[in-house]
Amino acid sequence: MAYLELKNVSMTYGRGANATEVLSNINLTIEEGEFVAIVGFTGSGKTTLVNLINGLLKPTSGEVLFKGEPVVDTSHERGVIFQNYSLLPWLTVGQNVHMAVKEAFPKASKKEINARVEEYVAMVNLSPAINKRPKELSGGMRQRVSVARALAMNPEMIIMDEPLGALDALTRGNLQDEILKIWSKDKRTALLITNDVDEGIYMADRIIPLKPGPNATLGPEFNINIERPRDKTELNDNLEYKKTRNAIIEYLMGIGEERKSASKKVYELPELTPKSFVA
Amino acid sequence: MKQSVTVVQDEKGNFGTMVKDFAIKLIPAMPKWNGKTLVRKVLIPLASIILFVGLWHVGAKALYNIEADYKIQKALTDQGQEAADQMAACIASGDVSCQPNTLPSPAQVWTSFNTLIADHKAISADKAEFKAKTAALNATREAEGKAPIVYTGRPSFVDQIFTSLKTVFAGFLLALIIAVPVGVIIGLSTTLRNSFNWLIQIFKPVSPVVWLLLVFMIVKTMTKDSDSDSAFIISFISVGLCAMWATLVNTAMGVATVDKDYINVAKVLKLGPIQKVFKVILPSSLPLIFTGLRITLSVAWMVLIAIELLAQSPGLGSFVWEEFQNGAIDSNSKIIVAMFVIGIIGFLLDRIMLTIQNMVSFNKNATA
Structure with a gap:
């Protein structure tokens, strides 16, 4: 039995004439301990897919099964790292994590909760900033808080919705390593949604491109057979890496071309001849 | 002669720094205190207040004159030249009985403010006196289970x-x-x-x-x-x-x-x-x-x-x-x-x- 399974999932927004099917016929299985990345263009329905898996949305048709049970609501078993951090701005770093821990372990004593908060804030190297508010932190630090908050709840599966999308390239690289380091400790199941193919290849075991919406659906999957831990600089010379990267990009670009040519409307151009300034 | 000149200059300088120090104490949050901020934060608001009071004064004066002229004119048409002269003299003398009723000037408002404060002091004193006078009586009334006598002045x-x-x-x-x-x-x-x-x-x-x-x-x-x-x-x-x-x-x-x-x-x-x-x-x-x-x-x-x-x-x-x-x-x-x-x-x-x-x-x- 698969750990997470999506069976013929479709999602439609709106009704009647205004209905747009964002996702159609999504089939996905993720095994326990796997790190899967879904790559897609912006606006292709990635966030909708994430919200279906974490339980914030319900599919219009089809089934989302988590450990064999249909997903009906959010659950502490599935931790979510949001694209825009979603930290509560009126709480400090420690309080943001504390709130999550308290919800996930309602029976724990105050001391245990505090210890856990400190542990996870330390894990993302933010101990000196534990009493600061999100506003006082940089984007990278905020996303690290978000990571700490998700992991402190001890979820069985981590769902990351473009966690590094809003960060600069350097911070991005650092955080990728940090997330991988944390993940490799206990190899929880992870689902990464991203728009960066390189990031997907560097981090995941398996990459699945999402054909852009409306009617977005998953494309053929690509297995990444590169030994962990992966080295970013060596990766550039790795044949396997190059091959997979080119294949994925070719596929995605192919979709892009297809999407462009799918438009049947022909625009009539005005007949203009450039004016000559020579004569 | 030379000496006295330097002394005056010194005094001026001291006075200037004194004003500056005082102003800095007044507004402690000011990070840097120079001529520009002094002009912007103190002098210009002060000037606007003076301008406001000045305009008010001029305006009140004009309204006062209109009202006074009207009163004299009315006395002239109703009762003749003699009454008009009397009215003009009465107004000029500042007599209460014939003052034009219009927008008061800043000086009048300031006087009234002081009157109100003095009035408050008088009433407070009166109240305290009343309280002292009735303290013993109220104590006995309370012991008898009656309501105490309270101050009912204005x-x-x-x-x-x-x-x-x-x-x-x-x-x-x-x-x-x-x-x-x-x-x-x-x-x-x-x-x-x-x-x-x-x-x-x-x-x-x-x-x-x-x-x-x-x-x-x-x-x-x-x-x-x-x-x-x-x-x-x-x-x-x-x-x-x-x-x-x-x-x-x-x-x-x-x-x-x-x-x-x-x-x-x-x-x-x-x-x-x-x-x-x-x-x-x-x-x-x-x-x-x-x-x-x-x-x-x-x-x-x-x-x-x-x-x-x-x-x-x-x-x-x-x-x-x-x-x-x-x-x-x-x-x-x-x-x-x-x-x-x-x-x-x-x-x-x-x-x-x-x-x-x-x-x-x-x-x-x-x-x-």
Whole structure:
């Protein structure tokens, strides 16, 4: 039995004439301990897919099964790292994590909760900033808080919705390593949604491109057979890496071309001849 | 000769630095104090005040002259040259009986201000004396189970300021107690919002006078058997009902428009409904709630004057109305004093609210 399974999932927004099917016929299985990345263009329905898996949305048709049970609501078993951090701005770093821990372990004593908060804030190297508010932190630090908050709840599966999308390239690289380091400790199941193919290849075991919406659906999957831990600089010379990267990009670009040519409307151009300034 | 010149220069320099030091002490938050900031922060506001008072003086003078000319002209047409000369002499002599009744000058207002302060001191002394005189008698009356004898003299201007503040705070608290919880409940549910929208939209623009009459109808019946201070009850309830709408609408809007990300966080963390309200929705709508409360307080202060005036409840409003009815020579200037006091207190109340807002809300850059 698969750990997470999506069976013929479709999602439609709106009704009647205004209905747009964002996702159609999504089939996905993720095994326990796997790190899967879904790559897609912006606006292709990635966030909708994430919200279906974490339980914030319900599919219009089809089934989302988590450990064999249909997903009906959010659950502490599935931790979510949001694209825009979603930290509560009126709480400090420690309080943001504390709130999550308290919800996930309602029976724990105050001391245990505090210890856990400190542990996870330390894990993302933010101990000196534990009493600061999100506003006082940089984007990278905020996303690290978000990571700490998700992991402190001890979820069985981590769902990351473009966690590094809003960060600069350097911070991005650092955080990728940090997330991988944390993940490799206990190899929880992870689902990464991203728009960066390189990031997907560097981090995941398996990459699945999402054909852009409306009617977005998953494309053929690509297995990444590169030994962990992966080295970013060596990766550039790795044949396997190059091959997979080119294949994925070719596929995605192919979709892009297809999407462009799918438009049947022909625009009539005005007949203009450039004016000559020579004569 | 040379020496004396240098001494004068020295003194001047010392005086300059003294002024500078004093100014720096006055405004400690000023990071850098130079000529430019001195001009911008002190001299220009000061100049604008002087200009205002100057214009006021000139304007009051002109109005005074128009009124005086009219009086003399009227005496001339009604009673002839002799009466007109008498009137002109009377006005020039500053006699109380024939002063033109018009906008008072700044000097007159200042005099009235001092009169009011002196009056307050006199009344306070009188009160203290009364208290001392009746202390022994009241003690025996209390022992016998009778009500003590209280001071029933007229309240001073300062007393009336405090009465007004008491009324406005009671009204504000009433507005807070009603509007915030109702706003939260309405904000949480689209159905409730839609079903109560008509009520809010209809009652929001109703004038304070009408609210007062409505409250009067109800309170009059309800307090029939008690000897409580119904004027105070009527005025504070009316103030609260007039002023609460801004808070109600803002709270409902704040609660209804909480960032979807925060709601998603609450869902993912699986917060219970009560925790969701207190830990996510309320904190995130606090800036809007406080904006509403600030509007409520300033509206409360504004309508209070009108309501006191009508409800015959003691306070600044009735002070203004009584002075207007009184028609004494310094009544007009007392009204202007009350106007400034009302304005300054309103301004201070708003500053206090702004300070509290900045203290409690995460949105630290709220400004006037």
